[in-house]
Amino acid sequence: LHPLRRVGARSEGRFERISWDEALDEVARQTRRVRDTYGPAAILDCSRTGSSSILHSRVVVQRLLHMFGGCTELWSNLSAEAEVFGLRHTFGAAADYKKSGREPVDYVNSRLILMWGWSPGDGHFGTGTLQYLKWAKQHGVRILCVDPRVTTTSRQLADEHVTIRPSTDAAMLIAMAQAIVS
Structure with missing residues (x-):
């Protein structure tokens, strides 16, 4: 596994192999350029995922970005951002997506x-979701x-699997x- 740098126009799809030191220097240089040109709000922290690893946690990246001058943060994380957005617009700004619906009995019922x-x-979600899905399947x-x-x-578990082309969601x-509407 080696970092690559684009050469030529984006549409050409040409890359050259570079060292990890070069890659880190380039990321640091471009991040400083964005901060200095557009301000820290132009840097969006999209680091959060379902991972519970300390090396991929929100706290580590937030600390780095705040020491760097700040950033724009999401309401939640990329895996739940649409859910949080929808809940807050449906139930009010104070709605807590972790406490709004999605109870284990919802799967079975x-x-x-x-x-x-x-x-x-x-993957490891730590929520017991796979077990709830298995129970739901057992209940028909x-x-x-x-x-x-x-x-x-x-x-x-799937009774039916609809295979779609990537990016056609x-x-x-x-x-x-x-x-549905028609």
């Missing part, structure tokens, strides 16, 4: 679970998976909305 690009069987809940990948979860959602 559902008639259909739609897993869209989501496979709790392929239909599980539909929409994902370009065949995943551990879809192989084990929005088109499929629009088509589904049209079918």
